[in-house]
Amino acid sequence: MSMPSAVRHINEVRVLDVVFRQGKVSRANIARELGLTRSTASSIVASLTEEGLLVEDNSEDDKSAGTGRPGTFVRLNSNYGVFIGADIGVGRLTVVALDMEARVVAQSQSNFDLADADPERIIQQLVKTVKSLTKSLSQTHTVRGLCLTAPGVIDRTGTILRAPILGWRQEPILDKLEKVLPEDLPLAAENDANAFAMAEMYRSKDESTDTEIYIFLDAGVGGAIVNSGQLLHGQDGYAGELGHIILGDEGFVELATISGSFESFIGREAVLARYRFHGGSAGNIDEFASAARRQERAALSTLTDWSFYLGRGVATLTSIFNPARIVLGGPVAMLYDLCRDQVMANVRQNLLDEHPIPEIRLSKLGPEGPAIGGASMLHKRMLSVDEELIYRRNRPPAGR
Amino acid sequence: MSMPSAVRHINEVRVLDVVFRQGKVSRANIARELGLTRSTASSIVASLTEEGLLVEDNSEDDKSAGTGRPGTFVRLNSNYGVFIGADIGVGRLTVVALDMEARVVAQSQSNFDLADADPERIIQQLVKTVKSLTKSLSQTHTVRGLCLTAPGVIDRTGTILRAPILGWRQEPILDKLEKVLPEDLPLAAENDANAFAMAEMYRSKDESTDTEIYIFLDAGVGGAIVNSGQLLHGQDGYAGELGHIILGDEGFVELATISGSFESFIGREAVLARYRFHGGSAGNIDEFASAARRQERAALSTLTDWSFYLGRGVATLTSIFNPARIVLGGPVAMLYDLCRDQVMANVRQNLLDEHPIPEIRLSKLGPEGPAIGGASMLHKRMLSVDEELIYRRNRPPAGR
DNA sequence: TATGTTTGTTTTCAATCCAAACAAACGGAA
DNA sequence: TTCCGTTTGTTTGGATTGAAAACAAACATA
Numbered sequence: 106m107s108m109p110s111a112v113r114h115i116n117e118v119r120v121l122d123v124v125f126r127q128g129k130v131s132r133a134n135i136a137r138e139l140g141l142t143r144s145t146a147s148s149i150v151a152s153l154t155e156e157g158l159l160v161e162d163n164s165e166d167d168k169s170a171g172t173g174r175p176g177t178f179v180r181l182n183s184n185y186g187v188f189i190g191a192d193i194g195v196g197r198l199t200v201v202a203l204d205m206e207a208r209v210v211a212q213s214q215s216n217f218d219l220a221d222a223d224p225e226r227i228i229q230q231l232v233k234t235v236k237s238l239t240k241s242l243s244q245t246h247t248v249r250g251l252c253l254t255a256p257g258v259i260d261r262t263g264t265i266l267r268a269p270i271l272g273w274r275q276e277p278i279l280d281k282l283e284k285v286l287p288e289d290l291p292l293a294a295e296n297d298a299n300a301f302a303m304a305e306m307y308r309s310k311d312e313s314t315d316t317e318i319y320i321f322l323d324a325g326v327g328g329a330i331v332n333s334g335q336l337l338h339g340q341d342g343y344a345g346e347l348g349h350i351i352l353g354d355e356g357f358v359e360l361a362t363i364s365g366s367f368e369s370f371i372g373r374e375a376v377l378a379r380y381r382f383h384g385g386s387a388g389n390i391d392e393f394a395s396a397a398r399r400q401e402r403a404a405l406s407t408l409t410d411w412s413f414y415l416g417r418g419v420a421t422l423t424s425i426f427n428p429a430r431i432v433l434g435g436p437v438a439m440l441y442d443l444c445r446d447q448v449m450a451n452v453r454q455n456l457l458d459e460h461p462i463p464e465i466r467l468s469k470l471g472p473e474g475p476a477i478g479g480a481s482m483l484h485k486r487m488l489s490v491d492e493e494l495i496y497r498r499n500r501p502p503a504g505r
Numbered sequence: 506m507s508m509p510s511a512v513r514h515i516n517e518v519r520v521l522d523v524v525f526r527q528g529k530v531s532r533a534n535i536a537r538e539l540g541l542t543r544s545t546a547s548s549i550v551a552s553l554t555e556e557g558l559l560v561e562d563n564s565e566d567d568k569s570a571g572t573g574r575p576g577t578f579v580r581l582n583s584n585y586g587v588f589i590g591a592d593i594g595v596g597r598l599t600v601v602a603l604d605m606e607a608r609v610v611a612q613s614q615s616n617f618d619l620a621d622a623d624p625e626r627i628i629q630q631l632v633k634t635v636k637s638l639t640k641s642l643s644q645t646h647t648v649r650g651l652c653l654t655a656p657g658v659i660d661r662t663g664t665i666l667r668a669p670i671l672g673w674r675q676e677p678i679l680d681k682l683e684k685v686l687p688e689d690l691p692l693a694a695e696n697d698a699n700a701f702a703m704a705e706m707y708r709s710k711d712e713s714t715d716t717e718i719y720i721f722l723d724a725g726v727g728g729a730i731v732n733s734g735q736l737l738h739g740q741d742g743y744a745g746e747l748g749h750i751i752l753g754d755e756g757f758v759e760l761a762t763i764s765g766s767f768e769s770f771i772g773r774e775a776v777l778a779r780y781r782f783h784g785g786s787a788g789n790i791d792e793f794a795s796a797a798r799r800q801e802r803a804a805l806s807t808l809t810d811w812s813f814y815l816g817r818g819v820a821t822l823t824s825i826f827n828p829a830r831i832v833l834g835g836p837v838a839m840l841y842d843l844c845r846d847q848v849m850a851n852v853r854q855n856l857l858d859e860h861p862i863p864e865i866r867l868s869k870l871g872p873e874g875p876a877i878g879g880a881s882m883l884h885k886r887m888l889s890v891d892e893e894l895i896y897r898r899n900r901p902p903a904g905r
Numbered sequence: 906t907a908t909g910t911t912t913g914t915t916t917t918c919a920a921t922c923c924a925a926a927c928a929a930a931c932g933g934a935a
Numbered sequence: 936t937t938c939c940g941t942t943t944g945t946t947t948g949g950a951t952t953g954a955a956a957a958c959a960a961a962c963a964t965a
Binding site: 543 | 909910911912913914915916920921922923
């Protein structure tokens with residue numbers, strides 16, 4: 106590991122991180138923040154400016170400086186480039202572009218036929234969508250990376266091990282994507298629930314929480330776990346299948362998956378089935394929610410049952426993880442607003458008295474969440490130390 | 506962050522790590538392994554040797570070198586010092602000493618009255634035990650750290666938030682310990698189940714697994730989760746309460762904790778209660794195991810039920826974590842040997858077909874596991890980069 | 906004995922950060 | 936207005952480190 110470059114790399118990343126979080130900051134402030142000397146901070150800022158990542162910003166708006174010489178401020182150069190998040194959803198492709206400051210600067214959707222989801226064709230359509238999106242940006246922005254997200258288990262190499270919704274198995278999606286994109290473009294692939302979690306987490310720039318859990322309620326129930334800012338993937342990438350937690354002998358609905366699972370109690374089909382059980386009838390969750398809002402008895406009973414098992418599941422996850430926060434997302438999550446107190450009561454009932462209760466809240470992200478999350482992961486990577494570069498064992502086998 | 510010292514620190518730690526894992530290794534091999542030049546490796550080895558951490562070892566046993574000049578080997582200096590693990594167990598104090606090569610070199614137990622477990626007195630007794638243990642070693646070894654372990658929730662600061670078994674609450678145990686020990690001795694504190702997990706993990710030096718889960722079956726059921734070599738603590742230190750996972754409406758036994766919890770199905774009391782339910786009678790687990798081994802009908806039925814819920818719990822944890830391995834420990838764990846196939850069948854039944862099944866095995870560690878684990882954590886710290894030293898923000902406020 | 910190979914050391918060099926000194930830019934006091 | 940203190944950014948010199956290359960040493964084999 107080369108000594109000069111490693112420390113320099115670490116410090117560059119840390120400077121970028123400070124600038125990202127503070128928005129507009131003087132060299133002296135960077136130095137103070139990181140425990141560097143002003144001269145070092147200046148040198149690093151100069152490097153990064155030359156590379157195009159930073160620009161000077163001496164706009165006169167708020168130089169609230171008190172005494173002494175005012176600083177010369179720098180900020181991230183939002184024209185440096187964009188990160189692309191490309192989500193393969195349920196019959197829908199969503200592509201977003203995030204700029205250097207992690208703001209969505211462009212977005213695009215297109216549909217595909219779920220019944221005939223040939224990987225090659227989907228990739229083609231995806232690339233087309235990406236290209237049309239980047240064309241409008243390419244005058245000012247360079248594409249600095251692309252992250253693919255999909256509803257399935259994805260391993261470290263970017264192979265989709267299985268994606269039941271798309272009908273894919275053992276699909277080396279990242280390899281295929283690599284072949285039709287510019288050579289040097291950094292690529293990544295991630296499960297959609299994991300990406301959604303990253304999007305949600307990345308909004309709140311505070312990294313003070315140790316553990317957060319994300320639960321996505323749709324027909325099925327998925328999830329993601331973030332520990333110290335890192336996603337838990339497990340050995341093969343299967344981690345986070347929170348819908349398959351077993352909470353009882355028999356769910357409210359018989360699913361193709363596992364009997365008595367979390368999702369067989371609180372997923373969309375479970376809600377509608379339970380509603381029918383109580384004598385109600387609704388074609389979708391919105392109808393059911395309306396019935397609940399007008400205090401219809403069958404709907405309220407259904408909500409009570411739903412709360413019971415959501416509370417049981419949340420309590421179980423709390424026992425395991427002691428998370429600071431549990432975030433609910435997906436189309437069914439909004440039911441939580443209709444029965445917060447019941448859920449919290451059930452959570453408490455299923456934990457020991459002194460056990461800390463996590464904050465539970467609803468996600469504000471919509472269907473473009475996974476795409477934003479994928480792009481956020483690339484953005485985060487830019488602000489993270491490249492461990493490979495520091496802990497490289499076995500120097501690169503020269504010319505093989 | 507000072508540039509020279511940081512890289513040096515990283516490289517020193519990496520050299521120590523290589524030497525620890527390889528046992529006896531030449532400078533050239535260290536250089537190759539780490540991608541350093543031989544000159545750099547030599548320089549670092551010289552520093553570490555001067556510090557007393559390494560010693561030359563040119564014993565003639567196995568210099569299986571082929572062609573070329575043979576290397577001069579170094580190994581860890583086992584006389585450099587020891588790490589102490591001190592466990593407060595159920596009426597029993599266990600103290601172990603680990604040498605530089607993570608081998609147990611001394612061990613000592615003593616009992617205390619659980620009904621009258623005054624923290625001050627326990628600490629006094631513990632320190633006495635530690636001192637008598639280290640006295641015999643002090644001729645050759647310096648004490649390099651002490652880790653306290655206890656059956657309770659311990660926060661980042663070393664305060665025991667609650668330890669029901671000991672009857673302690675909000676006990677700043679590490680602060681109190683610090684006052685009666687030499688000033689500069691590095692101290693740590695950890696939950697006993699977490700420490701047990703570290704002991705188990707540290708034996709197998711291969712770090713290739715991403716996630717491992719440890720379940721401890723006694724009267725209660727505890728656990729620990731290791732991800733990328735790191736323990737999951739959660740927000741306040743409560744993580745790993747696997748016994749409180751909820752798997753059904755009602756357990757085999759009514760516990761003071763939570764109805765339908767994992768431990769109310771598979772803990773010691775649950776086993777014995779279920780055995781009585783099936784018409785058997787046993788005063789402890791060993792008696793029950795004997796009955797099962799002689800194929801007694803009631804015992805076999807109990808085992809079947811036990812397997813059912815152990816399988817359900819393991820499947821739930823597998824859905825959440827996708828671990829490479831689940832290790833069972835504690836006095837009740839050995840029942841697993843009597844019904845492996847049943848458990849595995851139940852695990853499979855509660856997972857989707859393609860879901861990877863973790864290896865399940867029994868721990869080989871006995872009651873001194875937590876103490877060994879605590880000491881192992883200190884040993885591991887010696888081989889780990891001190892992030893504080895590298896990512897220090899806000900340089901130390903001089904002279905305050 | 907000569908040759909090739911591998912090891913460990915020495916020397917030289919480049920990169921980096923820190924400490925200290927300095928010039929510049931500002932506010933406020935005299 | 937002028938002077939002084941404060942803060943900023945830059946420059947210079949010093950120290951530490953790792954890499955690269957050259958070299959001497961130690962061994963096996965022909």
